[in-house]
Amino acid sequence: MADDIEEARMPVGQVLNGLTIHPLADGDRALSAFVMVKVADPDGDTGWAFRTTEPPNLEELLGALMIQVELVKKSILEEWDGE
16 A cells, blocks of 8 residues: 655644544643554555654654553453453
């Protein structure tokens, strides 16, 4: 699946076509985002696209992704233990 990125940026809501997410905590202000989007092409083939609101600090991004990976692994293990 091709992942063509145009230089022009668009509002997040336009790109995600009506998808919704949980809001930020009261008082928090969004500074940047790294978004993983599951996509389907016209043939129905699925894949993943990655987008950023601005070039991220790679060390911060890596740290956040590593934490998320550990949380997902913990959640999966808890599901397995519950079966």
